Structure formats: structure tokens, C-alpha cells
Amino acid sequence: MEVILAKTAGFCFGVKRAMDMAGEQVGKEHIYTFGPIIHNEEVVEDLKQKGIGVIHSLKEAADVPPGTIIIRSHGIDKKTYTKLLELGWNIIDATCPFVKKIHRIVEEESGQGTQIVIIGNEHHPEVEGIMGWCKTPPVVIDTDEKAFHFDKKNVKKLCIVSQTTFNYKKFQDLVEIITKKGYDIVVRNTICNATEDRQTEARALAQKADAMIVIGGKNSSNTQKLFEICKEECENTYYIQTLRDLDLNKFSCAGCVGITAGASTPNNIIQEVHTNVRI
Numbered sequence: 001m002e003v004i005l006a007k008t009a010g011f012c013f014g015v016k017r018a019m020d021m022a023g024e025q026v027g028k029e030h031i032y033t034f035g036p037i038i039h040n041e042e043v044v045e046d047l048k049q050k051g052i053g054v055i056h057s058l059k060e061a062a063d064v065p066p067g068t069i070i071i072r073s074h075g076i077d078k079k080t081y082t083k084l085l086e087l088g089w090n091i092i093d094a095t096c097p098f099v100k101k102i103h104r105i106v107e108e109e110s111g112q113g114t115q116i117v118i119i120g121n122e123h124h125p126e127v128e129g130i131m132g133w134c135k136t137p138p139v140v141i142d143t144d145e146k147a148f149h150f151d152k153k154n155v156k157k158l159c160i161v162s163q164t165t166f167n168y169k170k171f172q173d174l175v176e177i178i179t180k181k182g183y184d185i186v187v188r189n190t191i192c193n194a195t196e197d198r199q200t201e202a203r204a205l206a207q208k209a210d211a212m213i214v215i216g217g218k219n220s221s222n223t224q225k226l227f228e229i230c231k232e233e234c235e236n237t238y239y240i241q242t243l244r245d246l247d248l249n250k251f252s253c254a255g256c257v258g259i260t261a262g263a264s265t266p267n268n269i270i271q272e273v274h275t276n277v278r279i
């Protein structure tokens with residue numbers, strides 16, 4: 001049996017970097033992450049066992065003696081960042097460099113009087129963080145309707161950026177609607193390809209595999225999406241959370257088994273599945 005593990009399975013560059021930065025703090029005292037480091041309860045619990053707790057808000061950060069706090073890959077807004085420093089926290093900034101770049105763009109452009117438009121979901125922590133680096137109030141757009149209704153009097157110049165995980169096609173459509181309104185526009189495509197690359201590789205792998213395993217949390221929407229893509233190409237696609245969910249008998253006749261995993265699936269879970277499918 002041939003078993004092929006997708007190169008893009010699991011953590012993207014930014015999340016892996018943040019996890020590594022947290023890992024370097026194991027064994028030290030008073031270490032926390034600002035919000036759960038990834039959407040995976042086992043990982044958060046494991047870090048807790050290793051002495052790295054979670055602080056959920058500025059209020060909580062003010063209520064405990066300051067130590068070291070790790071900013072997760074989504075990043076945070078400037079006010080929160082400054083407040084943490086004022087409270088005496090030592091910050092380890094694990095904001096993904098691709099997100100950090102957006103912070104710099106919006107801070108600089110808004111400082112020059114340009115209106116910032118963020119294409120993304122205003123309730124997503126990454127977008128909330130980006131909004132907080134703008135020197136003037138930004139506008140957040142994620143639907144055609146909002147783009148059609150966008151109308152800023154007295155604004156001449158716009159700078160459009162995107163949430164890193166936004167769909168590229170939809171981004172283009174929304175930019176097109178806004179462009180027709182006649183503003184002087186700078187478009188900075190800040191979409192990160194990690195999600196798309198993972199989906200493209202999963203589809204290609206599912207096309208040649210006899211069976212496909214997709215690993216990820218039950219509530220992970222990006223894993224669900226990966227599963228749908230693989231199922232379209234390969235009828236024998238299985239969605240599992242860990243090795244425990246896998247019925248190995250299903251693979252006894254398969255010549256080629258493909259494995260991929262969602263963005264918050266830890267490497268040890270992927271490796272465990274990879275090793276055991278072969279047996």
C-alpha cells in the first residue's frame with residue numbers, strides 16, 4: 001500500500017511559528033497566551049499541563065501579576081498591545097508576519113489620510129486586530145451588498161486590504177464593485193495562500209488515491225471544507241479527529257491512501273495516523 005501525506009497537511013507557517021515560540025517558553029514561569037493559541041482543545045490543555053495558561057482579556061491580564069504573554073498568530077490591536085506593556089507584561093509577539101505586514105500597511109496609509117477598507121469578517125479576531133492599527137476608522141466589507149452601499153463623502157483615496165484567509169475570487173468581486181465608484185484606490189492583496197494551497201493539494205491527492213483520510217476537529221470549518229473537496233474526488237473519504245476514529249479494515253484493499261489535515265491539527269496526530277495506516 002502506498003500512503004501519501006500531503007505536504008500542506010496541518011499547521012500553516014504562521015501557526016507553526018506561534019506554536020514553536022510557545023514551545024520555547026515551556027519550563028519558564030508565569031507564561032500565558034493571549035486567547036487560545038489555536039482552536040484545538042487538546043493542544044491548549046497540553047500547554048496548560050506544561051505551565052502555559054490562557055488569558056482571555058485585558059481585564060484578566062490586569063488581575064494577575066504580570067509575566068510573559070504570547071500573542072497568537074492572528075495578532076491583536078495596537079491599544080491592547082500598548083495596554084499589556086503598560087500593565088508590565090513582557091510580550092512575545094507570535095503574530096504571523098503576513099498579518100503584521102497588514103498592520104504596517106493600514107497604520108501607514110491611514111496616517112497619510114487614506115481611508116482603509118478591509119475585505120473580511122469584522123468579527124474575526126484577525127480583522128479586529130487589523131482595525132485596531134488604523135489611525136482613522138476603517139470600513140469592513142464582506143458582502144456584495146456592503147460593497148454596493150459603500151459611500152464615503154469627502155474621501156478621495158482608498159486603500160483596500162484583505163483578511164489573510166479571505167476567498168480570492170470574492171475579494172476580486174468586492175474590489176471590482178468598489179472600484180466602479182470612482183475613488184483613487186490602492187489595492188493590496190494581502191490574502192495568504194496557505195489555505196488555498198492546502199485545498200489544491202488535497203484535491204489533487206484525492207484524485208489519485210483509492211481512499212482519503214482527512215484529520216481535524218469536528219467543529220473546524222476548514223477541515224470540513226477539505227473533507228468536502230476530497231469527497232468530491234474520492235468516494236472513500238473519511239473524516240477523523242484522531243487515530244481512534246479510524247477503522248483500519250477499510251483500507252486493506254486500497255492501493256493508495258492519501259492523508260491531509262486541517263489547519264489546527266497538530267503534527268503528532270497526523271504522524272500517528274500516517275504511521276498506523278501502513279501497518
Ligand code: F3S
Pocket residue numbers: 012013014015073074096097098099164165192193194195
Ligand atoms: Fe497562516 Fe499566517 Fe497565512 S497564520 S494562514 S501563514 S497569514
